[in-house]
Amino acid sequence: MKDIKRIEKLLDQLRIKEKDSEARKIFAEVFDERTLKTLYKLSAKGYIQALGGVVSTGKEANVFYADGSINGEFKPLAVKIYRIETSEFFKMDEYLFGDRRFDMRRVSKKELIFTWVEKEFRNLERAFNAGVNVPEPYTYLKNVVLMEFLGEDERPYPTIFELKRDLSEVTDVEELYSRIKEHLTRLYRKAELVHADLSEYNIVLKDNDPYFIDMGQAVLTDHPLANSYLERDLRNLIRFFSRYGIKESFEELISSVKGD
Numbered sequence: 001m002k003d004i005k006r007i008e009k010l011l012d013q014l015r016i017k018e019k020d021s022e023a024r025k026i027f028a029e030v031f032d033e034r035t036l037k038t039l040y041k042l043s044a045k046g047y048i049q050a051l052g053g054v055v056s057t058g059k060e061a062n063v064f065y066a067d068g069s070i071n072g073e074f075k076p077l078a079v080k081i082y083r084i085e086t087s088e089f090f091k092m093d094e095y096l097f098g099d100r101r102f103d104m105r106r107v108s109k110k111e112l113i114f115t116w117v118e119k120e121f122r123n124l125e126r127a128f129n130a131g132v133n134v135p136e137p138y139t140y141l142k143n144v145v146l147m148e149f150l151g152e153d154e155r156p157y158p159t160i161f162e163l164k165r166d167l168s169e170v171t172d173v174e175e176l177y178s179r180i181k182e183h184l185t186r187l188y189r190k191a192e193l194v195h196a197d198l199s200e201y202n203i204v205l206k207d208n209d210p211y212f213i214d215m216g217q218a219v220l221t222d223h224p225l226a227n228s229y230l231e232r233d234l235r236n237l238i239r240f241f242s243r244y245g246i247k248e249s250f251e252e253l254i255s256s257v258k259g260d
């Protein structure tokens, strides 16, 4: 059982922006005590100034908004919090084994989620440093990643999935497709990463510019399954954009991304 008093105290220390008890109840339900402690540490270090509302709740992770401070500067944050007790651990295996950055012989099942978080952070960092449009990663601790919040007034920018039919009204789809290709190419050739879960759900539109999110499963291009992940990513793009009249063959797309 959760110790309600201790959780209440941790919630107080986190300076949660919503003052009503309903919001606090949600936080108390979503976070286990360990996660609250991790969040508390991130706020004690000054990164999280005040925790805001829920942006997204998923099977493996929840995303929250927070007012943040990075090197003394105000920054809106996306706080991505993985569930410690996730049932999806087994799916993480294939993306972690085969990645030479991690010595999986030394990672226990319990630590798998923490390695996953480190991987997401390092993938974001690699991509960001290569000039790929991704949220700027700030830090990570245990099961929590702090990154740039892509949004305005605490509301996230839409994914291209969410825009659906409006997509061709709000932006030049052909231009968007070629921007996505440009960033995918940079991701592959410069960051030497394959996203491995690329689809309309993980591309956000910020001022007509595509941003890739959700990089936890991304692998290095020398991962044994990198090619099949890349193929899946590219086929997802072709499928989505074919609805908007974009016709590019898989062969054309892959050779333009890989440059061979």
Ligand SMILES: Nc1ncnc2c1ncn2[C@@H]1O[C@H](COP(=O)(O)OP(=O)(O)OP(=O)(O)O)[C@@H](O)[C@H]1O
Pocket (backbone or CB within 6 Å): 055, 056, 057, 058, 059, 060, 061, 062, 063, 078, 080, 135, 147, 148, 149, 150, 151, 156, 157, 159, 201, 202, 213, 214, 215
């Ligand atoms: N940096 C960010 N800025 C703004 N919103 C974000 C950011 N990262 C994620 N989000 C929002 O949270 C949602 C889920 O994020 P993400 O895709 O990273 O998690 P997920 O792994 O798909 O979670 P799950 O699969 O458990 O639902 C996104 O669709 C987006 O709306």
Ligand SMILES: [Mg+2]
Pocket (backbone or CB within 6 Å): 201, 202, 214
């Ligand atoms: Mg996602």
